[in-house]
Amino acid sequence: MQETSGTRTYLEQILEHWHQDDDAEALVQGELRLTRRQARQRLFSLGHALRRQGLVPGDGVGLFLANRVDSVLVQLAVHLIGCRVVFLPPEPGPGELAALVEQSNARVVVTDPVFAARAADAAGRSAHAPVLLSVGPCEQRCTDLLAVADECPVTRPEGVPAPAADEAVTVLYTGGTLGRPKLAAHSHRLYDVLTDGVETDGRNGPSTGFFPAMDPRKDRVLVSTLLTHASGHLTSLQALVTGCALVVLPEFEAGAALEVLREERISATMFVPPMLYALLDHPQCEPGVLPALRRIVVGGAASSPSRLQQVVEIFGPVISQGYGQSEALGIAAFDAEDFAVQVARRPELWRSCGRAISDTRIEIRGEDGTAVLPAGQVGEVCVRGKTAMLGYYEDPQRTAEAFHGDWLRTGDLGYLDAEGYLYLVDRAKDIIVTGSTSDNVYSRVLEDFLLTLPGVRNAAALGVPDEEYGEAVQIFLATAAGVDVDPDAVGAAVTAELGDLYTPRKTVLLDQLPMTKVGKVDKKALRAAWTHTAVDTP
Structure with missing residues (x-):
């Protein structure tokens, strides 16, 4: 994903920051603290290490990774050399995981050592016989990618063509039946949303509205959701494109999360609702405990209005709602400042997930998927914009079922009010x-x-x-x-x-x-x- 004519890709945005102020922190995980220089050099060496496996632009690379700093860098390295990221999250069973690897045409699978046995099983079942790499030493018979990277140059790999407009650069697992996973494929347009509206000094946040204006000199972002899922992927990239330090939480536990939020002076983070509820229920969660915190984005599932009010009572007006799915990573958002003002005016907005983000349109449609319903009437949420997927990877039948023209059918039920605020009432299947x-x-x-x-x-x-x-x-x-x-x-x-x-x-x-x-x-x-x-x- 090299720079294209007149356009800065998200990787160019990150590297512009990483080429400045070399000693500023870029990535943190416990005692591991990488400066911008170290992160940049490690990224480049990982790109060379992946190329040594025979990868060429357009190849698929499965990432079966835990929450680690090196997981962030490996994902960036795959895009750096023009290959396709295929996220392999840990929840599928052995049969579906193997089908996911096979259907995604992954030539290489990079695994965390803790997942190595499952990764080896999945790779072994694939007719494509992908190469298995591990991020560090493991007991399986596979190459240690980090050891290879240690022997590689720390200069940027060259000769990477820009992706085509309709080329799948990232594939996310969305679930499915055994042997037939659903793989949401996205083009570089998704990442354009991250860089749209980010000024050259890096102080203004992305136009998605998930995070506030960010100052890379002092703001720090915590990623606690899985890096191989949409929420963790976007949280990490939104931090990096603004030049902020990214702190990675390996596993979520409320007490540990509170400690990291406090000690690392985290100013912005994202939680799914159960994580947020566990944090609120922790005995040490009380007013004043996190003075640096300016934003908690909540998304990934429906949020309780009463719990959101509890966040405001403890932390102040920091809550920001976000709504998206693997098929459309950003759909609607509610910025914290706007949220605080609007709910004072209209308390019913506690139940809203905000309005359409930039470049996204939302319509509520009837059962046939074509009739647009008026404000206040419940129907299926349909969206159009850069964050919507190209389709399900190599699955034209289900792609056709998911779209009406260029409008994506989300499978979520909701309604819009007269001011364009979206309210979700259920998943269609629930x-x-x-x-x-x-x-x-x-x-x-x-x-x-x-x-x-x-x-x-x-x-x-x-x-x-x-x-x-x-x-x-x-x-x-x-x-x-x-x-x-x-x-x-x-x-x-x-x-x-x-x-x-x-x-x-x-x-x-x-x-x-x-x-x-x-x-x-x-x-x-x-x-x-x-x-x-x-x-x-x-």
Whole structure:
């Protein structure tokens, strides 16, 4: 991804910073602290090391990586030599992981040592027989990429052509059925959004609105979500294109996160809602504990308005909502300053995820995907813009199903108000259809209310088979230690607030809800484990 005519790529943006003030910190992970000079030289040597594996521009490189500084640099190095990044997150099972490697045409798979056995299994099943590399020594029979890089030049690799307009440069896993993963493919247009509006002095943040104006001399960003997922990928790049130091959190634990936020003087970070809730519930989370913090972006899943208000009570007006998905990494955003002003004027905006980011259009459409619905009416969220994917990689059938013309169908249900603010009510697949008239119960509406009840730390709602109504509402509550939550009282409160349709047929009380690797509530696990083991409520 070299510089093209009249356009600075995101890599050029990063390197412009890394060629200035050589001794300023660029990347941090615990005791590992790389200056800009060290980061630049390590990036270049990794690019040469990857080339020594026979890679040429356009080749796919699977990245099965944990949250480490070297993971950030390896991803940049793949783009540096003109190859395609294929993110391999840790949640797929062996069969689907192998199918992902095969379908993505990865010529090389770079693995973290902790994932090496799974990576070797996946690579071994692929007909393409990709080369397996590890980021450091491991027990599998594979080449240590870092050792190769130590022997390589620290000058920039040359001879890299600019990517074509419709060339897939990054592929993200979005889930799917066994043997047929969904791989959202993005062109360099996605990264143009990161650099649009960033002034040459590097002080202004990207036009996505996820982060505020950033000053590389003092602002520091923490990435705590997975680097191989959209949230971690964008968080890290938004820090680097503005010249800010990026601090990498290897694994999320609320106490450790608080310590890093405080000791590293973090000014901006991003959390998915369960991470945010765990942080808020930590006994050391109190006003004044993080004086440097100016922004917490929350996204990746639906957020509870009551929890967002709790953030403001503890940290002040730092909350910024972001909405996107692997198919469209940026759709809507709510900047913290604007958020604080607008919710004072319109409290209902606590439930909004903001307005369309720059270059993105949002429409709410009916079931056929073509009829545009008026403000206030619930339908499918459809988007168009640079952050939308090219399509599903080498999957024309599902690509055709995902688009109407050049409008992406997100699969999310929501509505726009008269001022263009977007409100999400559910994933289409998470709607619970129940009652004598087969009405819709929106799980997010129910979950948001449950989180306002005393003693409830997290909540999930899903539909279970019901002979009379087709589906019945079942809820799962993670309760605070030492607090007795009465299922009957919860059911009565739901009925009083939301009506009979939302009344839970069953309630399960848990110490904590199961989570996916990306920090979302794992509803598949809940459905499998608890459908038949619940406490009945009237």
